[in-house]
Amino acid sequence: MPGFLERIAGKLKSYREPGYYTKLDHKWTMVIDLDKCNGCEACVVACYAENNLPVVGKEQCEKSRAFSWLRIERYVEGEYPDVKVKFIPVMCQHCMKAPCETGCPVYATYHNQDGLNVQVYNRCVGTFTCATYCTYDVRRFNWFTYKWPKPLEAQLNPDVSVREMGVMEKCTFCIQRIRSAKDTAKDEARPVKDGDIKPACSQSCPTGAIYFGDMQDPESVVAKLAKSPRRYRLLEELNADPSVIYLKRVMGDGTSSHE
Template identity: 45%
Template sequence: MPRWGMTIDLSKCTGCASCMVACKVENNLPIQKPEVILQSRDISWMEILPMKEGEGFEGGHAEEHSDHEEPSRMRYLPRPCMHCDDPPCVKVCPVYATTLDKDGIVSQIYDRCIGCRYCTNNCPYTAKLFVWNTPEWPDEMMAGINPDVSVRPKGVVEKCTFCHHRLQRASEQAKAEGRPIKDGEFLPACLEVCPTQAILFGDLDDPSTPVARAAASPRAFRELEDLGTKPKVFYLKEDY
């Protein structure tokens, strides 16, 4: 059984946010009014997190009093769901709506979810997002909805699934042909548009795959590794 994981090479990533938009298209994310963003109730499964070099994430700290001669330098971190091997969100879900699947994907079952938001609180990566508003599309846009991905109603929690629907299709194909899934047969949407090929995806347990090699490189690290969540998203640090 493959253990699906991802690496994101921060020396290649330019923070362009194509992955963010491609994810929204693939996974039928709602078009949100800007007012929703002001309430911090916007939803992006993949997000580019800006942070100040040496200071961590930008949490809206004003710089009104910082007269540093040197301008602050920003870093950009693409943040999907980390699909932890020891996921803190799963431990607190009272209704088994979020579980660690056997192939390593942390799944989200919308029709079980009761919207208690324990998992959103417990996720240290803020990857879990509560649907505060009824998703809406203009009628003309409904023809462009991806039929493989359900739209989520208001009141549940959603997050990056590693484009799990694509795994299901690839598995069915492989099963029909009586073979295991090949490397590269199942790829998430964010990877498919990245202009600099910063994202790799595949079976972390197969040492021959590019993703496993990248995850084993000395440049690889994981976010908040000391929490023991064992994320399956590895970042490759910039080399200077």
């Protein structure tokens, strides 16, 4: 009994150590260079292919129930002929102070030791709270059980579970790729190297606009890019502390020198 109490006391003490809650094994971070992104949506299809996202059809799309974990938002400014069009890929921002995580009553979504905001499909009871709390509208719900007409199901990625009706899902930063890279590194008895992990979107990007890596590694590409003066984060004023960093697009101020 005293041993048990000591253990509890020890645990409580460790909780009080400074940085206990913020200390992570990794802090996976994505950097997206909006000056490179040309909106081609290759990443969107890559995400569908990698993560077994179902195709829901026109009627469900009309109800805004498409499954794209990653979407390219497009904003238009001005009128003809001074039209400015801007793209931004938006996926789960893996916020360090995620609004969704406080909402879930059953811890189906929580923050793991890799700095990822993870979703446990099996634990989800479908209260929708995470999705309504999400300030980036990146959560997708399984409104039905979706079917793949034969033999399309042969394409499904065995590393990613096919979700059932009634659970919430979202971008995972391709956690299966992170896992497999970590496993490989472990097999080779070395730490995970920068560049070992490329989520599907980053891998497919024709312009190379999406970077991925560990922010805790000061030598990583993302850590260096994160220092860019063009850096900003989406809706930063909401203080969700997202792990996706955008680099501002370079764009004329609309008054072309030629007019």
